[in-house]
Every structure is written in C-alpha cells, then in structure tokens.
Amino acid sequence: MDFLNTVQFEGKREFIFVSGEKQIYPVGQIIFSILDTDWEPLIADANKTSARIMDLKGSFEIGKRMESPSESPYYLAAAFNNRFDSAFTSAPVLFYLFSSQMPFFFVRKYQGDSASKVFASFIKEYPVFDDTLRSFGSLKDESLSFLSVQYVISAAKALKRIHQFKSDIEYIIKETLDTDGPNSNMPIEKRYASLPPELRKKYERSDAAVSVKCVLDSDRPSMGYYSEDICALAFLEFEYMYINSLAVRKCDNCGRYFLPFSSLSRYCGRVAYDKNQKSCKDFAAMDKYSDKLSRNAAKKLYRQRANAYQMRCSRAPSAFPRSEYELWKENAKKLIEAFENGDITEEQFDKAIQIPGK
Numbered sequence: 001m002d003f004l005n006t007v008q009f010e011g012k013r014e015f016i017f018v019s020g021e022k023q024i025y026p027v028g029q030i031i032f033s034i035l036d037t038d039w040e041p042l043i044a045d046a047n048k049t050s051a052r053i054m055d056l057k058g059s060f061e062i063g064k065r066m067e068s069p070s071e072s073p074y075y076l077a078a079a080f081n082n083r084f085d086s087a088f089t090s091a092p093v094l095f096y097l098f099s100s101q102m103p104f105f106f107v108r109k110y111q112g113d114s115a116s117k118v119f120a121s122f123i124k125e126y127p128v129f130d131d132t133l134r135s136f137g138s139l140k141d142e143s144l145s146f147l148s149v150q151y152v153i154s155a156a157k158a159l160k161r162i163h164q165f166k167s168d169i170e171y172i173i174k175e176t177l178d179t180d181g182p183n184s185n186m187p188i189e190k191r192y193a194s195l196p197p198e199l200r201k202k203y204e205r206s207d208a209a210v211s212v213k214c215v216l217d218s219d220r221p222s223m224g225y226y227s228e229d230i231c232a233l234a235f236l237e238f239e240y241m242y243i244n245s246l247a248v249r250k251c252d253n254c255g256r257y258f259l260p261f262s263s264l265s266r267y268c269g270r271v272a273y274d275k276n277q278k279s280c281k282d283f284a285a286m287d288k289y290s291d292k293l294s295r296n297a298a299k300k301l302y303r304q305r306a307n308a309y310q311m312r313c314s315r316a317p318s319a320f321p322r323s324e325y326e327l328w329k330e331n332a333k334k335l336i337e338a339f340e341n342g343d344i345t346e347e348q349f350d351k352a353i354q355i356p357g358k
C-alpha cells in the first residue's frame with residue numbers, strides 16, 4: 001500500500017508505480033495531461049450533483065432509500081464518482097494518481113466512522129448495490145448522506161484547484177520551458193526568477209505535500225515521490241524539468257505542449273482517439289508524404305497533357321489552334337495553384353485539365 005502511486009524520474013522518462021506495476025511515460029506526463037483536460041464540465045457536474053444531493057433531506061433506512069436510487073444521496077455520489085473516473089480514460093496518469101484514488105483518500109479521513117465503510121462499498125459496487133444493501137440495508141442513512149455530499153464537495157474543490165493550477169502551470173511553462181516562448185532568448189536558469197513572485201510562492205511550498213519514498217526497482221533501490229496532491233506532484237515534475245533544462249514545445253499539429261525527443265521534433269505523440277488511432281507524429285509524416293506525392297503527381301499529369309496537346313497542335317493545327325493551347329496552359333497553371341492550396345481535389349484537377357477534344 002505504501003508504494004502505491006509513486007512517481008520517479010530518470011532522464012527524460014518518468015515512472016509511475018500503480019499497485020506495484022511500473023508505467024513509463026515521457027517526463028511531464030502529469031502536467032501535459034492536466035493541460036489536455038477540460039476541467040470545467042467536471043466542475044459543473046460536481047456542483048450540480050452536490051446541490052442535488054443537498055435537496056434530498058431526511059433520515060431513512062438505507063434499504064428504504066435505495067428503493068428509488070435516483071433519490072439516494074449515496075447512489076448519486078457513486079454515479080458521480082463513476083463519471084469522474086471515466087473522464088480520464090484517455091489520461092491514465094490522472095486516473096491512477098487522481099480520480100481512482102479520490103474515494104480512498106477521502107474515506108481515510110473518516111476512518112473511525114462506520115458510514116465511511118458503507119460509502120466505500122457503494123462506490124466499489126456501483127452501478128449495482130445488492131451486496132452493500134444486504135449488509136447495511138437496515139442502517140439509518142443520516143451520516144452516510146452527509147458523507148456523500150462531503151465527498152462530492154471535496155471533489156469539486158480538488159477540481160477547482162487543478163483548474164486553477166492548469167492556467168498557472170501553462171503560464172509558468174510558457175515563460176520558462178517553452179522553446180518558442182517569450183523568454184527563449186534568456187538562459188533557462190534565469191527564466192524562473194522572472195516569474196511574478198506571488199505565482200512562485202503559490203507552488204514552491206507544495207513539496208511539503210510530497211514525501212520521498214524508496215522504491216525497489218529490479219533490486220536497485222531508487223527514490224520516488226508520493227503525494228495525495230496531484231498538483232504537488234505536477235509541480236515536482238515541473239521542477240525536475242526545469243532543473244534538468246528539459247524544454248518543451250507546442251506540437252505543430254495539435255498545438256499542445258510536449259517534450260520533444262530532439263530539437264528537430266515538431267510533433268507530439270498524442271493519439272487521436274478515432275478509428276485510425278494515429279498520433280500527431282504519424283499524421284504529420286503521412287501528410288507530408290501524400291502532399292508531396294500528389295503535388296508531384298499533379299505536375300506530372302499536367303506535363304503529360306501539355307506534351308500531348310502540343311503534339312496535336314503541330315499535327316492538326318486547324319483542329320487544335322495554338323492560341324487555344326496557350327489559353328489552356330494558362331488555365332492549367334491556375335488550376336495547379338488551386339490544387340496546391342487545397343481549393344480543388346485531385347479528381348477535379350484531373351477533369352479540369354482535360355485536353356479540349358475533338
């Protein structure tokens with residue numbers, strides 16, 4: 001249990017230990033995931049859910065209350081928790097270090113409270129609740145309802161904090177680690193000092209929330225960091241990147257920050273969650289290749305047609321006057337431009353440069 005969720009850095013890589021299993025990411029994954037996430041809908045959901053739960057007053061037996069789950073504070077809290085978790089399917093570090101841990105961190109604060117056991121059970125069992133009901137169905141639910149609303153409120157607080165952290169860290173990165181940022185002419189070690197002091201103070205103390213743990217990795221002990229506070233871990237990531245001068249850049253395809261493999265890397269490895277499962281890197285490579293290919297193909301087609309047309313002009317000048325050929329040629333050049341600008345498709349281009357025929 002102690003080694004759950006330890007973060008460890010090595011060069012440009014970052015290891016996250018989840019239930020003893022090691023996951024490998026490029027350094028900065030927590031920050032990039034926070035920047036990639038749209039926090040506002042989650043905050044709105046938490047606010048709406050806590051308001052709804054607060055409307056459900058009274059004390060009932062758990063079994064009685066669960067006759068209509070949509071009127072049950074704890075069922076609503078468990079449903080919220082489930083939506084909260086599924087919001088991070090494409091950001092696994094946030095799932096492992098934040099959302100999936102939230103109920104455990106919360107319940108730990110109420111360890112002496114028997115309601116916390118029932119609450120944890122509801123969350124674990126959701127969307128069913130038969131087992132929990134069988135064990136606790138005849139209990140009065142007042143403190144369980146209280147715990148449920150507290151849980152959603154604490155989630156809302158944590159979400160708002162990350163939302164604020166997102167805009168702070170985006171600014172901090174732009175000023176310090178961004179290769180194309182406004183301070184990119186300044187030596188990297190001087191950039192941090194140029195940040196507004198209030199902003200520096202805000203997170204510098206956050207390492208108090210981080211504890212250092214020893215991780216046994218293939219018989220080689222090494223240091224890892226552990227915290228219940230995702231923002232503290234993310235700031236630690238920033239400090240590691242800053243100290244090691246690991247600059248970041250915005251991807252030329254999606255415009256989001258990433259850790260470039262080399263100074264030439266322009267595209268990130270984020271995968272588009274569509275049926276193609278291609279990353280920005282793949283898209284860029286494909287685009288350039290097919291672009292060049294079709295541009296060359298368009299010019300080649302034009303040259304072939306122009307040669308054939310000229311030939312006809314010299315063989316049968318009455319049917320193919322040269323003046324018409326010159327007009328065709330001028331038009332074809334405009335069409336090549338239109339094709340290169342993406343205004344017309346390859347097919348349209350092909351049709352438009354047909355030799356006007358007899």
Ligand SMILES: [Zn+2]
Nearest residue numbers: 251254268280
């Ligand atoms: Zn990208």
